[in-house]
Amino acid sequence: MRAEIIAVGSELLLGQIVNSNAQFISEQLAELGINVYYHTVVGDNPDRLKSVIEIAQTRSDIIIFTGGLGPTKDDLTKETISSLLNRRLVTDEQALSFIKDYFTVTKRTMTTNNLKQALVIEGSAVLKNDNGMAPGMGLKVDEIIYMLLPGPPKEMKPMFLKYGTDFLTKQVGITDRIESRVLRFLGIGESQLETDIEDIIDSQTNPTLAPLAGDGEVTLRITAKHPTSEGAQKMIDEVEKLISNRVGQFIYGYGATSVSVELYKLLSDKKLTISSAESLTGGLFQEQLTSVPGASSVVKGGIVCYSDEVKTDIIGVKKETIDLFGSVSEECAKELADKTRSRLNTDICISFTGVAGPSELEGNPVGKVFIGISIVNQPTKVYEYQLKGTRESIRNRTVKYGCYHLLKMLKGS
Amino acid sequence: MRAEIIAVGSELLLGQIVNSNAQFISEQLAELGINVYYHTVVGDNPDRLKSVIEIAQTRSDIIIFTGGLGPTKDDLTKETISSLLNRRLVTDEQALSFIKDYFTVTKRTMTTNNLKQALVIEGSAVLKNDNGMAPGMGLKVDEIIYMLLPGPPKEMKPMFLKYGTDFLTKQVGITDRIESRVLRFLGIGESQLETDIEDIIDSQTNPTLAPLAGDGEVTLRITAKHPTSEGAQKMIDEVEKLISNRVGQFIYGYGATSVSVELYKLLSDKKLTISSAESLTGGLFQEQLTSVPGASSVVKGGIVCYSDEVKTDIIGVKKETIDLFGSVSEECAKELADKTRSRLNTDICISFTGVAGPSELEGNPVGKVFIGISIVNQPTKVYEYQLKGTRESIRNRTVKYGCYHLLKMLKGS
Structure with a gap:
């Protein structure tokens, strides 16, 4: 046809x-x-x-x-x-x-x-x-x-x-049902994903597998043909299992979702509250999380600490930390997360500091990013990245990676 | 052809x-x-x-x-x-x-x-x-x-x-130059704009005028044909003057700009610093302003006060204000702007509180919005709106209208 x-x-x-x-x-x-x-x-x-x-x-x-x-x-x-x-x-x-x-x-x-x-x-x-x-x-x-x-x-x-x-x-006269499922990945690049499951992609004709790269994330569409919808879903389940065994730790969701939505769902299920301290991302994390209807049940608020003055005076980061390590540092990210969590009295706080560009900052290159995650009764973690791309893309990916690490920590994986 | x-x-x-x-x-x-x-x-x-x-x-x-x-x-x-x-x-x-x-x-x-x-x-x-x-x-x-x-x-x-x-x-064999200029309007609807300048639109064949409505704003494209580029620009100038005499107060910029970019430029020219207190908009204002390269020279930071606790404990809004008037009120918007401005020590603070939906809040319908603007040595102003549309569109337009009013106040118009 x-x-x-x-x-x-x-x-x-x-x-x-x-x-x-x-x-x-x-x-x-x-x-x-x-x-x-x-x-x-x-x-x-x-x-x-x-x-x-x-x-x-x-x-x-x-x-x-x-x-x-x-x-x-x-x-x-x-x-x-x-x-x-x-x-x-x-x-x-x-x-x-x-x-x-x-x-x-x-x-x-x-x-x-x-x-x-x-x-x-x-x-x-x-x-x-x-x-x-x-x-x-x-x-x-x-x-x-x-x-x-x-x-x-x-x-x-x-x-x-x-x-x-x-x-x-x-x-x-199509008698077969065609069903598809989209797996969403974070923390793995498109070429790495393709390499890791190349043999599965190559050997499959039904279901077929189609990877696609987006801004900082990768999706994989599994499409199956079968006379019944249930049969097609079962075929998809089997292939997903094969994939999951290899790269399951990078799957964060299915279909038309986003990492902010998945984070909201998990926080809501676990009845946890969250706050944020955003320097680099300027409010993007909070904005994305609060764009989900119902967000007020988990989001208490956050502080956009674009200037060092707000970091020290409002959040309470020690002046010495900034003098010694700079505002773009592991130490600053950690203090931002810990102190904002305690100031806003939430179970979790996530912090973002880094250089969005176009010019470097305090000797740090564009794309240097630190993400701090403070969870009650857990040691605070800081993740460091060196990203490439435009100001917009660096900010977007920083938020995605932060949500991804937080999701993983909350799932205990 | x-x-x-x-x-x-x-x-x-x-x-x-x-x-x-x-x-x-x-x-x-x-x-x-x-x-x-x-x-x-x-x-x-x-x-x-x-x-x-x-x-x-x-x-x-x-x-x-x-x-x-x-x-x-x-x-x-x-x-x-x-x-x-x-x-x-x-x-x-x-x-x-x-x-x-x-x-x-x-x-x-x-x-x-x-x-x-x-x-x-x-x-x-x-x-x-x-x-x-x-x-x-x-x-x-x-x-x-x-x-x-x-x-x-x-x-x-x-x-x-x-x-x-x-x-x-x-x-x-096109000998005429075609030049165009886009005027951007806020604070006036497309049909009102068309009504106000209908006779100009109808009587013009060169330049031509084409209005277009976007999310909360309207653009008007003026296109002129003339053997020289200067001649075409002069024709555009003349029509713009006619339009400006009628609806000039609603023009906020030209071409591929946005109200956040215009706000950043004006703040930067006047060497003014800004902070924000965002409930309804969840960080969207800060996110948009800090997406402009160089924003750190004017943006000190802000507080996303999604919960009442953050409004009172971190910003310092009086508990009685919220008990008496609710968090979605003129009084709360005013205190949010005033107290955040003083806490973050900036020349200006803008606050946003309201109901983004999907459900009503404290008896306020979806789309009820208050925007507070506190400027040093000026009486604080609060603007009230009843908007329609989706959660996303309400949040977007609230930020645009806030920027627009602030621009007007700073220009003294």
Whole structure:
């Protein structure tokens, strides 16, 4: 099966928005085992839209459209396809009553062009829009599968996941279920991970393994095909076990999580409170942890100690420590963590001091970083790094590495 | 002139990356007054690439390619075009010596496939790559302009801006200079801004005005065409003056800046120091301000006071204030700002307290926000907001509004 994604909208051709819909759908189709051969973007112009559809009909078995389903004159995707396929547009009663309800509830006046959104191509399967008014459609004509999806990603993505993939798998006759799981690693580089599990990656065809490097972390996607979802999950479990035996100590989470979220969960489970002393990171650790809803149950607060004065006067780091070792030092990181923990009366405190750049500090090169972790009734630990990269990347990775070490200490590993 | 952008790369069709190159080039072409009618994405496959080029030749006057100029077997953009146009590939001596130098300097061994990167289509203008090894190309054959650019955005974007636009304007015969300026607004909504300057927007054809709403802020792009750059700038100056007379108090900066950067600049100019007390925003204000290189000259530090205990014990807010008015109150915001400023001994302190959600707090609805600003020798001010949106958006906008009010107070407006 050869698939093509056609995005309709002049705003894409003006560069006002990026075609993230094509990326999303491509990723989903890859998971279903369907090959995407072309992406096309065309403006809100009926003749040019007609011509790109005619080209797609000569080279693709599945044509997925995004955009052009709205209420205005510019929106002409379904009109153009219905005319090309010689199919009438008919009112979908469910969509119509949904639109009418919307205007009743919001007490807004419905204009006649809103009725246009309830029109669908005759004979198509209607894909419900749970986040907007324009329904999607799926139909098969002359051995070509057409799918029409709305343009706004917040409407398109849930529709495709909830209704679109079902329609496709039935039409295409995909009987295997495809399941995938993403393992998230910290503390190991992409090339080291690949080297450590190279034989597993090379010998696997089902499940397949795909590593990907991000900012300071690596993910590994395991994808399995099996007639049942349970079977696919079992296959993934087995491969994960093999991987875990080799590099399990670097796995910190699964799927769309982050190390801050994992840290929040663990602190919350263990009913532990946390504070921080941030020099280098300027509040980034606290900001990330408090961006998790419910954070107030574990985060008491923290001190951003950008100047030495705040380190000594507010936190209580000894002046001699800074004079003797400098503010970018193991000793300073340790005192920052210990004293802030005791001042803020928390179970844990994490401290960050270092050089974010662009210039060196106190003779320390850009990227020199110390992370202190003070936990009640445990010896305080300090981790040292020499990082490379931009100011932003150094700060980001410092926070990630700090969260990672704290997670490990709390798990006792 | 009808332009088409063809991106070559299987990673785009797999959804591993988004086609941000097409967006960037489209935006630039729009500024040059060139209409983009199509974007196409095709994989690293010579037959399919050939077919999309043949289609483009029937419908476009300018075809811009991105990707497929690298050293591996997969990279075949210039090979395919040279064969279609019956033009040989020849070695570009400048590119070759640049590649050889790179391997000498980095002491790495050059493999023969790297030589492939120095090959260019005969008769083409070579576009220098200041950030990588593969040069770009521009040529005109049978009245069609072809431009080949590398795929990595960090190579492609500077190449296009520095060499690509020059080549295009000459080939297309654009004599007018197009200049644009972006005004950034805070404290006014997009629809209010449009209403206030509707007559100016409507009456202008050159310069043109384009408002765009972001998260809590609005930008207005003024674009002028004139035979000289100075002339275009003068036209922009005149329109800006008209706009400034109406809504000048809401303009906080120009171009690719942010309100944190503008705040840093002003504090630095006035040699003022700042601290913060962040409850709601959890460190976001400090994090943004300290992300600006050089921030340590103005930022002393701050306290993230997520719990009431930190507000009272560390900052010194009176317990009665919290008991009587709650931590989300004008009174608490005022004390947080005043006491933190005095504790951290800075000229200015800004405080943020409120409800980020998802649930209400102390009877206050999600989005209720107080921002306190304490400046030495000035009466402390508190600004109250009732915001809508997600936790993230509420926190972001709170910081932006705080910076905006502080900027205004410091400018005495």
